[in-house]
Amino acid sequence: MKMCIATATERNLAESALERLGIREYFSTILTSSEVKTGKDNPLIYQRAFEHLGAPLTKTVIFEDALHAIETATAAGFRVVGVYDETAAQDRERIEELTEQYIYSFSDWKG
Incomplete structure (x- = not known):
């Protein structure tokens, strides 16, 4: 990979x-x-x-922690996994809405 x-x-x-x-x-x-x-x-x-x-786009996954970056990547058609970051805790609900999974650790990813 x-x-x-x-x-x-x-x-x-x-x-x-x-x-x-x-x-x-x-x-x-x-x-x-x-x-x-x-x-x-x-x-x-x-x-x-x-x-x-x-x-292929279907096999490409972006891991992001910042809401503005997640919004950009999803709007461009990419698959996005949200990654916990303490500084973005206030955006967690919106990040979870936009991403296919929200993880605290890469070992949590179900890809």
């Missing part, structure tokens, strides 16, 4: 976090908002990630 990171975080910080967690090797591509020159309120970052992965 190919995986890609599409993040609003700067590349050096994302790379450092993935390396520190020992999971960098699992991601074939990292795309940042600054590199695609748009935030996650625009579907371009998700479309570019989709192109890099080369998988």
Whole structure:
């Protein structure tokens, strides 16, 4: 399974976090908002990630924690799993409405 990171975080910080967690090797591509020159309120970052992965849309799943990003990805036709984030707790109800599943841990995913 190919995986890609599409993040609003700067590349050096994302790379450092993935390396520190020992999971960098699992991601074939990292795309940042600054590199695609748009935030996650625009579907371009998700479309570019989709192109890099080369998988069918029905087999592509986006994991997101921010409501605005979830709204963008679902409006663009992507399958989205909501991921718990304490800073987005006030948006949980709306996130659950928009996503096919809401998880607290990736081990909870029923994909």
